[in-house]
Amino acid sequence: MDSKNYDVEKLAVATVASHTAIQILRGAKKYGFRTIAVAGSERAASFYRRLWFIDDVWIADFSSFKQVAEKLRRENAILIPHGSYVEYVGWRQALEAPVPTLGCRELIKWEADQHKKMELLKNAGIPTPRxxxxxxxxxxxxxxxxxxxxxxxxxxxxxxxxxxxxxxxxxxxxxxxxxYIFGVPAYYHYFASPVYNRVEIFGADIRYESNVDGRNFGLVEPTFVVVGNLPLVLRESLLPTVLEYGENFVKVVREMVRCEMAGPYCLESIIRDDMSIIVFEFSGRIVAGTNIYMGYGSPYSTLYFDKPMDMGERIAHEIREAAVRGRLEALVT
Amino acid sequence: MDSKNYDVEKLAVATVASHTAIQILRGAKKYGFRTIAVAGSERAASFYRRLWFIDDVWIADFSSFKQVAEKLRRENAILIPHGSYVEYVGWRQALEAPVPTLGCRELIKWEADQHKKMELLKNAGIPTPRxxxxxxxxxxxxxxxxxxxxxxxxxxxxxxxxxxxxxxxxxxxxxxxxxYIFGVPAYYHYFASPVYNRVEIFGADIRYESNVDGRNFGLVEPTFVVVGNLPLVLRESLLPTVLEYGENFVKVVREMVRCEMAGPYCLESIIRDDMSIIVFEFSGRIVAGTNIYMGYGSPYSTLYFDKPMDMGERIAHEIREAAVRGRLEALVT
Amino acid sequence: MDSKNYDVEKLAVATVASHTAIQILRGAKKYGFRTIAVAGSERAASFYRRLWFIDDVWIADFSSFKQVAEKLRRENAILIPHGSYVEYVGWRQALEAPVPTLGCRELIKWEADQHKKMELLKNAGIPTPRxxxxxxxxxxxxxxxxxxxxxxxxxxxxxxxxxxxxxxxxxxxxxxxxxYIFGVPAYYHYFASPVYNRVEIFGADIRYESNVDGRNFGLVEPTFVVVGNLPLVLRESLLPTVLEYGENFVKVVREMVRCEMAGPYCLESIIRDDMSIIVFEFSGRIVAGTNIYMGYGSPYSTLYFDKPMDMGERIAHEIREAAVRGRLEALVT
Missing domain, CATH: 3.30.1490 (Dna Ligase; domain 1)
Incomplete structure (x- = not known):
C-alpha cells in the first residue's frame, strides 16, 4: 500500500452499501472520518442516502471495480471489505483492487476453496469436523x-x-x-489490533436462518439462509479457549498465508455438549453477526475499553490510532 | 383533537399500566413530561407505583373508559394506545375516548376484522399469505x-x-x-414521524411463544402464547425492502383509512428461504417487541439519531418536538 | 462478619476467575474498588490478567480454600460467590470460608439437596412441578x-x-x-437490596444449551449443557407475578433458612401457555444469565435507576452505598 501518500488529515472510510455498511460508516463518522458508501443499484443507494452519517453514496458497476477503487484512492479512502463486497466484485477483483483495504487481502484467495479453509484451521490446532x-x-x-x-x-x-x-x-x-456436528452453533467475533498488538474477543452471535430456525414441525426440508443474527453471551469458562483459537488463527495466517491479520474476523463453530468447540468455517473479515451491537456496543468490548463499542467504532478507533502513530501501513494491504 | 386548548408547558403522557407502559412512561419522564399510568387493578397499580418515573397511578374501571378519558384530558394528557389498552377498553370505546390519542385511531376499527387487515396489506403491495x-x-x-x-x-x-x-x-x-408460510418469524418496528416527515425503521424482534418455542419434542400440540420477546438484527440487505413495506403501509392507511400514521407501528412477517418477506399481520401502534430496547435503545435508532433511543424515548421526542413547533395536532386523533 | 474491622476506604472486591467474574470485577473497578480474581489454573489466570480492570490475579488451590479466604480478609476483600466458586471449593468450604461473603451463605447448604430446594420454593407459595x-x-x-x-x-x-x-x-x-413442564424456559434475575430495603427485578434470560437448542432433527438424545445465555424481555403483564415470587423467596429464606438475602439471585422457570409460571430451580446467588447485560446494562435496571446498569455494577453500587452508610454487615455473612 502506498498509504504514505495519503493525507491522514483527510482520510475517508469507504465500504460497499450492504452487509455491515451501516455500523462501519456510523463508527467512522463518530471518529471524524469522511464516509463513502458504494452501492450497486439505485435502490440500495436511495436507502443509504437517507442516513445522516454517510457523506457520499456512489453508484458503481461492480463488474469493473478497478475504476471505483482508483476513485476511492483519489479520495484518500480506506476500504473496509465485507462478505457482500467480495461476493459482488468477485475474489479476483477484490485481490487486486488498487485501494488500501483493511486486513489481509491474500486470505480471500484461500477462502474461495473450502479445502484450503479447513486446512488453515487444522494447522492452527483448531478442532474441525472430519x-x-x-x-x-x-x-x-x-x-x-x-x-x-x-x-x-x-x-x-x-x-x-x-x-x-x-x-x-x-x-x-x-x-x-x-x-454433521451435534451441538449448538456459536459464532465468535475477533478484532486483530496491530496498534495494541493483541487479539480481542469482540462478541458472539447465533445466525438466524430460514427455514431451519422457524416453526416447521418437520414438514419441510431444512434450509440455512441467514436472514438475521441473535446476540449470544458465552459461558465465561469458554472464553480462554475461544481467545486461544482466535490467536492461533492469526499465527497460522502469518505462517501459511504470509500476511498479518488486521481488523475483524470470525470463527464459526458448533459447541458440543462436552463443551468442546468444533470450528467448521471462518471469515477473514467483518461478519454480519457484529450488527447485533450496532450503536450501543458489545459486552465484550468492555474487556479492553472503558465503555462498550460496536465493531464499526472499533475499526474507526484502530484507523485513527494507527494514523496518529504513523502506522496505517500495518492495517491495510 | 382540541389539543389547541392544551397547555403545552404542562403536557402529561398517559398510558394503560401494562404492555409497554414502562418504556413509554420512562421515556416521557426523561423528556420532562408528567406521567400517568392507568391501572385496571390494585395489583397492577401497586407494581407501577414503585417506579420512580411515574408521577400518578390511577385505578380505573375500563368498562366505562369515557370518564377516565375526560379526566386525562383535564390533566393535559396525551394517551399512548397499545394492544392491552385496546383489549381492556374494547375497540369501540378506544375509538371514541375523548382524549387526544397518539396515531390514527380509525385503524383500530379495521384491525377488528382479519379480512380488512389483510386487504389493507394487499393494497399496500405487501406480500401476504394466500x-x-x-x-x-x-x-x-x-x-x-x-x-x-x-x-x-x-x-x-x-x-x-x-x-x-x-x-x-x-x-x-x-x-x-x-x-402456513415456512420460514422464520420476524417483526419490524417502525416509527411514523410527522415532525420529520419520514418513516423510520426502529427495530426488529422475534416473539417468544409458549409452548411452540420450548423443548417439547413433538409431544404436545403447538400453541403460540406470547410471553416475551427476543432482539433480532436483520440482514442488512433486507432493510430497503423492510423500509419500503413500512412506507407503503403509511400510504395505504392515508388512502383507504383516510388518516395519517403517527408514532410506532409494526409489520409481522415470515422471511422465507428465498429472502422474500410475507406479512401475515400488523399492529397500528406500539408492540411489546419494542420492550427489548427499553433503557438502552435500538441499534436502528442510530440510523436517524446520534445515540441509541428506545421507543418510549422516541415517542417522547416526537411529542416534545411537535409541541415546540406547535404541531401537536399532527400526532393525535 | 467482622467487617467492622475492615477499612472501608480500602475495600477490595474479589471473586473466583470464572462464571461472572468479568462483570463483577469490571463493575467493582468502575465504583473505585480494588479488584482480585482468584484463578484455579495458570491457564485461567493468564486470561484474566489481560483485563484492565483486575488489579490482582491469584492462583489458588481450591482444595484448601481456607488460606485463600484468610488472605482475602487481610486484603480487606468482600467475596462475591457464584456457581463456579461453590462448585470449585465445595459447599462445605464455601460455608466456612473466613472471609465476608455477599449474601446468605447458609442457603448453600439447602441448595445441595434438590428436595430441600423444592421445599423452600413450595413454602414460598411459588408453583413448582410435581x-x-x-x-x-x-x-x-x-x-x-x-x-x-x-x-x-x-x-x-x-x-x-x-x-x-x-x-x-x-x-x-x-x-x-x-x-416435565411443557412451555418455554425463562430465568428471572433479582437483586435483594438491604440498602434500599427492596427486591428489584433485574433481568431475564434463556439458557443456550447443547445440544437441545441446536439443529438436531431428532437424531440424538437431548442434553442440557449450558454454553451461553440469550437476552429475554418478558411480557410486561408477567412482571407483577415475577416480582411477587421474588419477594416471596426472600421471605421464605428469612423464615426457614433464618438469614437475609442480599445481592443477586435467580428463579428458574417454565412459562406455560396459560401464562402460569412454574419454578423448577433457583440459585441463591448471581447466575451467568446476568452476563447478557455486561457493560451496557439491563433494561429492567431502569425501573430503579436513571440509567442502565449491569449486575456487576449493581453489586458494586450496593457495596459502596452500604459502606457509606456503615451498613456493610447487612450485605455479608
Missing amino acids: HFVSLDQVNGVVIVKLFGAKGGRGYFVARDREELRRKLARIDGDYIIQE | HFVSLDQVNGVVIVKLFGAKGGRGYFVARDREELRRKLARIDGDYIIQE | HFVSLDQVNGVVIVKLFGAKGGRGYFVARDREELRRKLARIDGDYIIQE
Missing part, C-alpha cells in the same frame, strides 16, 4: 457445502449414505462433505 | 386465526384438510384460514 | 435431576415409565424425578 473424500467413507449424518456457499445458501444435510447419494446426484460443481 | 374461503380450497398446511386473536392466543395449525375440518368443528366465531 | 417419589407414580413425561447437577449436566428426560426405568438403571447417586 471430512470425507468419498461417499463410501460416510457412516453417519453429514453436511455438504458447495464451494462459494454464501449467506447460508448452498448447504444441505444428509442423514445417511443413501440420502447423500441421492442429493449429490442433483448438484453441480465442487463441494465438501463434512461430519 | 387465504382460503372454504375448506375445499385447502391443499396444504394452514394456520387458522380467530377474529380478535390476542397475544398469540386464538391460533392453530392444521397439517391437512382432515385435521383442519376436525379442529374447525371445535371452534365458535369468525376466523381466517391462511396458508 | 415430583414423584417412586417410579409407579409416574404417568407422563418426566425430567430427572441428579443431586449436584451443574451447568445443565446431570439432567435427562424420559417420555414414559418404561424409558424412565431403563435410564434410572444406568445412574448412581441421589436424584429427583419431576413432572
